[in-house]
Amino acid sequence: MRIGSYELKFERRVAVAGWEAAIISALAIIFALILFSIIFILDDINPLLAYREIFSYAFINPYGLPLTINRFIFLLLCTSAFIIPFRAGLWNIGMTGQLYIGALSAFAVLFAFGGKEFRAELAPGILIPLMLIAAAVGGAVIGAIAGFLKGKLNTNEIVVTMMLNFVAFWLVAHMIKEGGPFMNPGGRGESFELPPSVYAPLIMGIPFTLFLALGIAVLLYFMFAKTQIGYQIKAYGHSPAAARYAGISTVKIPLLVFIMGGIVAGLAGYHYFAAVPGVYKISRNYGYFGDLAFYGIICGLISLGNPLAAIPVALLFGGLSIGGRLVQGKLSMSFGVDYALLGVLMITLVAFQFFYRYKIVWVKTREEKRLDVGVYR
Amino acid sequence: MQRGLLEEIKRGETVLEARGITKRFPGVVANDHIDFEIRAGEIHAVLGENGAGKTTLMNILFGLLQPDEGEIYIGGKRVKFRSPLDAIDLGIGMVHQHRKLVPAHTVIENIVLGHPRAGKILNLRRAEEEVRELAERYGFKVDLRAKVWQLSEGEKQAVEILKTLYRGAKVLILDEPTSALTPPETKKLLASIEAMAGDELAVVPFITHKLPIVLALSDRVTVLRRGKVVACLETKHATEKDLAKKMVGREVIFRIERAKVERGKPILQVENLSALSDKGFLALKGVSFSIHEGEIFGIAGISGNGQRELAEVLAGLRKAEGGKVIFDGKDITHASILERWQLGIGYIPSERVEMGSIGDFSLVENVMMNFYFDDNFSERGILNYRKMRKLTEEIVSEYGVAAPSPDIKAKNLSGGNLQRLILARVLSRRPRLVIANLPAQGLDVGATEFVRNKLVEAKKQKAGVLLISEDLDEILSLSDWVAPIYEGEFMGIIPGEEADRESVGAMMAGLHLKGDEGHEDR
Numbered sequence A: 001m002r003i004g005s006y007e008l009k010f011e012r013r014v015a016v017a018g019w020e021a022a023i024i025s026a027l028a029i030i031f032a033l034i035l036f037s038i039i040f041i042l043d044d045i046n047p048l049l050a051y052r053e054i055f056s057y058a059f060i061n062p063y064g065l066p067l068t069i070n071r072f073i074f075l076l077l078c079t080s081a082f083i084i085p086f087r088a089g090l091w092n093i094g095m096t097g098q099l100y101i102g103a104l105s106a107f108a109v110l111f112a113f114g115g116k117e118f119r120a121e122l123a124p125g126i127l128i129p130l131m132l133i134a135a136a137v138g139g140a141v142i143g144a145i146a147g148f149l150k151g152k153l154n155t156n157e158i159v160v161t162m163m164l165n166f167v168a169f170w171l172v173a174h175m176i177k178e179g180g181p182f183m184n185p186g187g188r189g190e191s192f193e194l195p196p197s198v199y200a201p202l203i204m205g206i207p208f209t210l211f212l213a214l215g216i217a218v219l220l221y222f223m224f225a226k227t228q229i230g231y232q233i234k235a236y237g238h239s240p241a242a243a244r245y246a247g248i249s250t251v252k253i254p255l256l257v258f259i260m261g262g263i264v265a266g267l268a269g270y271h272y273f274a275a276v277p278g279v280y281k282i283s284r285n286y287g288y289f290g291d292l293a294f295y296g297i298i299c300g301l302i303s304l305g306n307p308l309a310a311i312p313v314a315l316l317f318g319g320l321s322i323g324g325r326l327v328q329g330k331l332s333m334s335f336g337v338d339y340a341l342l343g344v345l346m347i348t349l350v351a352f353q354f355f356y357r358y359k360i361v362w363v364k365t366r367e368e369k370r371l372d373v374g375v376y377r
Numbered sequence B: 001m002q003r004g005l006l007e008e009i010k011r012g013e014t015v016l017e018a019r020g021i022t023k024r025f026p027g028v029v030a031n032d033h034i035d036f037e038i039r040a041g042e043i044h045a046v047l048g049e050n051g052a053g054k055t056t057l058m059n060i061l062f063g064l065l066q067p068d069e070g071e072i073y074i075g076g077k078r079v080k081f082r083s084p085l086d087a088i089d090l091g092i093g094m095v096h097q098h099r100k101l102v103p104a105h106t107v108i109e110n111i112v113l114g115h116p117r118a119g120k121i122l123n124l125r126r127a128e129e130e131v132r133e134l135a136e137r138y139g140f141k142v143d144l145r146a147k148v149w150q151l152s153e154g155e156k157q158a159v160e161i162l163k164t165l166y167r168g169a170k171v172l173i174l175d176e177p178t179s180a181l182t183p184p185e186t187k188k189l190l191a192s193i194e195a196m197a198g199d200e201l202a203v204v205p206f207i208t209h210k211l212p213i214v215l216a217l218s219d220r221v222t223v224l225r226r227g228k229v230v231a232c233l234e235t236k237h238a239t240e241k242d243l244a245k246k247m248v249g250r251e252v253i254f255r256i257e258r259a260k261v262e263r264g265k266p267i268l269q270v271e272n273l274s275a276l277s278d279k280g281f282l283a284l285k286g287v288s289f290s291i292h293e294g295e296i297f298g299i300a301g302i303s304g305n306g307q308r309e310l311a312e313v314l315a316g317l318r319k320a321e322g323g324k325v326i327f328d329g330k331d332i333t334h335a336s337i338l339e340r341w342q343l344g345i346g347y348i349p350s351e352r353v354e355m356g357s358i359g360d361f362s363l364v365e366n367v368m369m370n371f372y373f374d375d376n377f378s379e380r381g382i383l384n385y386r387k388m389r390k391l392t393e394e395i396v397s398e399y400g401v402a403a404p405s406p407d408i409k410a411k412n413l414s415g416g417n418l419q420r421l422i423l424a425r426v427l428s429r430r431p432r433l434v435i436a437n438l439p440a441q442g443l444d445v446g447a448t449e450f451v452r453n454k455l456v457e458a459k460k461q462k463a464g465v466l467l468i469s470e471d472l473d474e475i476l477s478l479s480d481w482v483a484p485i486y487e488g489e490f491m492g493i494i495p496g497e498e499a500d501r502e503s504v505g506a507m508m509a510g511l512h513l514k515g516d517e518g519h520e521d522r
Helices: A018-042 A047-059 A064-087 A095-112 A124-153 A157-176 A209-226 A228-238 A240-245 A252-274 A286-292 A295-302 A310-330 A337-352 A367-371 B054-061 B084-089 B107-112 B124-138 B153-166 B183-198 B211-217 B240-248 B307-315 B337-343 B363-368 B385-398 B415-427 B445-460 B472-478 B501-508 B517-521
Strands: A006-012 A358-364 B014-025 B028-039 B044-048 B069-074 B077-079 B092-095 B171-175 B202-207 B220-225 B228-234 B266-276 B282-292 B296-300 B322-327 B345-348 B433-437 B464-469 B481-486
Touching: A018 A047, A018 A337, A047 A064, A047 A310, A064 A095, A064 A209, A064 A228, A064 A252, A064 A286, A064 A295, A064 A310, A095 A124, A095 A157, A095 A252, A095 A286, A124 A157, A124 A252, A157 A286, A209 A228, A209 A252, A209 A310, A228 A240, A228 A252, A228 B363, A252 A286, A295 A310, A295 A337, A310 A337, B014 B054, B028 B044, B028 B054, B028 B069, B028 B202, B028 B228, B044 B054, B044 B211, B044 B240, B054 B092, B054 B171, B054 B202, B084 B092, B092 B153, B107 B124, B107 B153, B124 B153, B124 B183, B153 B171, B153 B183, B183 B202, B183 B211, B202 B211, B211 B240, B220 B240, B228 B240, B240 B445, B266 B307, B266 B464, B282 B307, B282 B322, B282 B464, B282 B481, B296 B445, B296 B472, B296 B501, B307 B345, B307 B433, B307 B464, B337 B345, B345 B415, B363 B385, B363 B415, B385 B415, B415 B445, B433 B445, B445 B464, B445 B472, B464 B472, B472 B501, B481 B501
Parallel strands: B044 B202, B044 B220, B092 B171, B171 B202, B296 B464, B296 B481, B345 B433, B433 B464
Antiparallel strands: A006 A358, B014 B028, B014 B069, B069 B077, B220 B228, B266 B282, B266 B322
């Protein structure tokens, strides 16, 4: 593009610094919000007002904020579960199935200790750790299937994890619906309720899983930046052939990353069904939370596989999905506004990643350059 | 668009001219006011070391890059390429070093792919006739109905050249045309190039090494060094020594004296080793040899005769189908890759980009490939990046890797510099055994000399070196033992001083001349 004697050019960036990436992302968010205001304007709603509603409900309002935080914990765990295999160049599309199995395993522990009985008095000091371990192991086992098949037989991990989602979905249905062992005594197509004695401890109204999720993100960051195993995962992710040459096992790495991803996703299952106040059961609409896990993929891609960058991204997505749902009802807009908002945000963030690789520069063109006889189409 | 600028061009007239081409990349001036001119019907070689700016210049002439300064004229008219499409439309064709074909498609399908006349309905029969005519005219022998994956490197290249010619190229740029070819294929290609030049086409091969080819083939030669044209002369006035000097900027010694090192105890003993190729047939058919401390064991042969399989079995990357490998008296036939690194085997693969390095990793992380498991560089699973960075800085300067910082990505290194880095990384482990597969292939004169010197240095430090090469001169000048390989078997094992070009060359082609009786006794 040319304006006067200046020319607009895209110039390749050699590398993008962390703060540059942050600025680009912030600009992308602002741009997305401006873009989405068209929807509000079409509905005769002042976009500024709408955004004030969204943000104040999601991040300030005493009712909205806990919802945001719970969703954020869930999203962050799902994002981490996606990022671990992602750094090994593998795609975990199976957080949904892993979190279902994680939740089922946690409930299986309760079931074994007689937690199905109404308001059973159980020892939280033993049972909560056991439930966490069970959730982690459950997620790991189903994750390991994809990792093992990838490492040993080079089976496409996307297909395997995706299909295991269906297996897990129906397994949950089998367990909690009428006739299933985890059935709620009242029917209703949901699982028995968690006895209040083993509700996850709250810290200022927030489940302790918040610290678990943040801790895992920090740990993962450290793992990828500093450790042997992180190095091996990254090497495999960039080039399995080169990794193998360097003595890194191309069987163990896929298995390992899917076990690790499965553990984290399993914990997300524990969090949503056993730690979020007001849920405390595998609810009838568990499929909704399973679908929500797919936002982990989006958050993981936007944060470019950086576990720390995933924190603000997951928080934003969690908040906007809560706030979006509120304005949809409050301003009586049509159904799906919250999803549309997330969608626009997602596309803009991805589109803005262009600027990770290119920057715009203005170049002063010399006069004679414009006298070219040459070839223009 | 102004097509047909080159329609009426006659032999000897200037088809393409570049004036004052300058291209800067962050930190380097890749092309510094380059003037360059090609005439119809000439073979105009462009010589230069890796990183001299050849690739940049060629990419500019082909429209892949836009120059910061300078002008390009075609048939005397100033042009500006916005993309390779503009260049192609004006009759400029380019064949890349890395093949850009669809392996699952047939040759003819690849050739018509993207051709403007192909349109929506393919008329393969007509295209086939036209392409066959072209192929016959220039002596390319390719089965047009064969699938591309079935072809040899030389045939694939022929397909790329045909594709370019079929698009109507009048100027044909060839990037390292002979680097992946076997000697007979090279010979055929050179004949075809001459045939094309006879037809008023301008052919521009870009070459980093193989000066004899330049001398035999080209009419004129332009030499680049550090982004500048240092010479442009008629080939008949040039000599090999002179061109090498211009390219490197100093005298180059073509022959390396075989270093005299006392033979130590055996490091590697290989007994009747065999292995399968990727496609599942027996590629290595029972070879036996041993390598002692302080000697270079050279395997001479044309690629594809089981050398890669042998190297990979020894490095642990490929399973042995039969036989035994003994390293320092220990049977390692089934040892893992990592164990072998730890025992002191260092492998320099011929696949530098695909296997020997990770393009998106920094130089430090690339060096880490051979040290992440080393206790000196990690503590309880945590890597010591600071120490690694220091080592990287040291070896980068010792091995002359041209890089502004150890934090740049490996993919930004030129081919020669990448090989220096790989060599540096492997040799700095001070391995007992170095396996070097085509270590100097595709490198420029200076880097080749460097690599060879480093292998000799390793030998002097009492390492055993297994050198696999297609370059007979390299094998003969460096090796203490020469084993010509043909279809997975050694045709003999000859002491280096007794090996001569003719007999080794004949053995590489499958003739059994001498036994290997002497090898074990000495």
